Amino acid sequence: MTSQNSESSPSAVGTSSRQVTPRWQRLVRLARKEVRESMRDRRTLATLVLMPLIVYPLLGLVVQRFAVSRVDPNAPEAVVVLDSAIHPDEAAVLFSVPDRRRTESAQQAGESNGSAESKDAEAKADADGKDSSAEASLQKLTEGLTPLAGNAPPKLHVEGLQFTREEVEALVQAGHADVGILQIPGEAPAENRPGRARTFRVICREGDPFSARAAEEVEAWITRYRDRVVRALLRRTPFGAETMPHIETMKMASRGPKESPLSAFIPLMLVLMTMTGAVYPAIDLTAGERERGTLEMLMAAPVARHDLLIGKFAAVFLVAVLTALINLTAMMLTLYSTGFDRVLLSDGLSIVTFFQVMLLLVVFASFFSAVLLSITSFARSFREAQAWLIPLMLVSLAPGILSLMPGVRLNLALAVVPLVNIVLVGKELFQGIASPLLFALTLLVTCGYTMAALRIAASIFGNDALLFTSGSLTSRRGETGTTDELPVSLAAKCGVLILPLLVVLSGLRHRIVSQENTAGQLILSAGILAGLFAGLPLLFLKRQRVRMTTAWALKPFSFLAVPGAILLGLSSWTIVYELLIVSQRASTWTEFLNNPAMKQIIERLMKEAPLALQLLTLALVPAIVEELFFRGFLMGSLLQRGKGRMVPLLVTTFVFAAAHVVTDPALSMARFPGTFLLGLILGVIRLQTGSIFPGMLMHFVNNAILLSLTSLQPLLLKAGINLNVEGESHLPPTLLVGAAVSAAVGIFLIQKSRRPV
């Protein structure tokens, strides 16, 4: 393993006569070149500086236009609904009272007149209501022209219809109205008094900044109105105080959309922009080296590969952080200058938010830079690297979309999911509701992922196998034009295609054949499975002219493997079943992803179709095609890399289990442990027997038993085994012991049937 030796640090090789520069100093100098190289690149600078300078103001403009297109170009109107207990006349007066300054000047004018005060204030206001409403609209206009337009309160649109108290509350909660005004009756007024003691209750939606600010505005209107009434009453009678309306504000828990979707969009946007910033330098410093032919010179130099990689990481990280910083600044400035911060975020922007989000983005930048480097490191050219990054970007969008859904909060489980945690923390930081503990956890976990990704990148970067694949040696085609070579990239491409197609086609299945037609559903489902797991790989393999017997391990096997596989299949389901039950109990956090409607459909499906059809479509077909793809194609290609049997076994099994979770209609994590174990057994059978067929047999037996458990129940009961399938309880110990014995014999037989490779 000389390649391993070349990795060792200089000190280990004994550089006695040489003056040794400290490692960190060397790393800094190595990084300097990478930074210099990427900073001089115009394309880097374009994404770094130009993009945010253009994107955010433009975005701000668009949002402004879009959000405000209703009446007023400056601010959206808040809808105010009134309780029918409020007298229509009073309501009309209420919202036609100009603000205090104007009231006072009007008052002064009135005093000099000496006539208006003698009249009833309400009546007076009622009389010149039209006048003052014109005044108010003038006021609105001038407000809109103040420099801090965004901080101006929203315009109020008072709904003419009046509602019952319950209706008002419902309208506000559902988000149809932003503010509601209720009138709560006070103590019964004295008969001879003209006024009515009452309380105006202003209600708004909790956590909705727009609604809250509109409520403030409504309160201000009522206050002005009350002041005016008070003044008028005090002049007229010394006992008018009791007719003075009280004001209180109450926040309603929201039932409708609570948060602005834009508040989740902001961190997503920042994350995406940070990604874009890092992409270019990452490709340039890795795949670019290879493409320009400088990588070979680097490999020939006496410097450890991971040192080179750290230098490159530092450069990509720096560019990403700068991109994040510029983007965050540009975004915050845009929000602040357009006033959208107060529209979108309940607390507005603060310098603390800025630093918190920046910290988050710095950690994210380190994570994404490392991930990028590990992907671009094995690309042979710029274009190949770009092709690899497109799926990564698409995958990265998924957690963003999750976070856009209102009401999704960060929890302990989501805090360890890469990217999801970042976007969710970002959203909550902007909303001012982030938990410090989860914030810290997110940072910590992401740092851990960074380290892992860096290790992967270091092992890939400049990898000998990739640097020196010589065309003449690797592809040797026989006279028939077929090859035994099965590249991992082919299996990976195939898998990348299969997964989304499977999800889409399974969804389409319900559209093509009616839900009621259970048999049709099952047959179609099996057809899709066969087409994707066998048909698609077949196309790939034919195109590459790979010999089928090699690609799918269609090899002869020892006869002993047949009883071995059957015995293992007869016993494996017990463990799979137990694991399913245990993990289902343990995984309460997956509940939110579970779709009960889907579960019902599946269960009904199981009950209605004849057992033979179920066995065919849910046991036989999956057993054959899944083995062909997973244990045949995928595992075979991994085995050809010649890195032992453990890695291919674990990778194949992981993909097998993960694919089952992802394509499960209920997205149930509970399936993972059981499927993983099954995959492990199937993988070992494939490795030991050197053939795909025994695994197919075992897979079929396993599936078949799980399917027919319901039908077998009476039979088992007769045998004294009580299987409470519906209750999802544990299996009886006698059965487990029997399964263990059967498994032991099965393993023994499989071991015996081992073929020399």
Add this chain to the structure above:
Amino acid sequence: MSAAGFEQSADSPLAAVDVRHLVRKFATQSGEVVAVNDVSIQVKAGEVFGLLGANGAGKTTTLRMMLGLLPPTSGTVTMAGYDVARFPLEVKRRVSLVSASSGLYQWLTPREMMLYFAELYDVPEDAALARVEMLADVFDLRKFMDRRCAGMSTGQQQRVNLARSLMHDPPVVLMDEPTRGLDIVGSKRIFDYTAHLRELGKAVIFCTHRLDEAQRLCTRFGLMFRGRLHLEGTLEHLQQSTGREMLTDMFLDLMQKTVEADAVAKNDVGQEVAR
């Protein structure tokens, strides 16, 4: 010529390059391929050894094993007195690789690029600065030392690359098809460079499939065919042993003989070569 921090003569044994019984096998699905089969080469300081052969003969694989980029299946490589398997970094410090396929960093200037390589090879800063000045003169780079490499002509880029390869004053220089894709002027520059290296007392291995140019340039030759080093020696020595005047003719004879011998043993491989 000897910059501070280098001790090229102190630990140079008789042969600067000492390759013994080098074997490299590659495993493929259809079986094992022996890319390099029992190759032994010794090159002294001041010698230019021409490692010759057709494409796929195993020349590049041999070079890569010499540099420690590829572990040999068996055999030993000692470069400038250091065993490659045990001291890969020490070997890399004393060896330079020149290849036609190597490029430049487009966004750096020649000066920055040369200093970067000085950094990679752990050359002390003052020595590196002095060498940059010297090599700029030798390769006539003065005029564009501080311009970005992106805008340079192919010839200028080639000169920068050659200057770069000497930044750490290596006692051994490996050249892998250095004239591939070059015009007459470019090739001439490579020949001058090689002659320059010989004057400096470097041990040079010159890998090429251009037998005519090798004949003009090298002091000793080794003809590789299908992973084996078949003929080895000075031109006179080879001419005497084969009775042929030109290297090209010797090679064609060798090919013919090997193919005939193989055709008896393996029918299918013969067809492949004949194609």
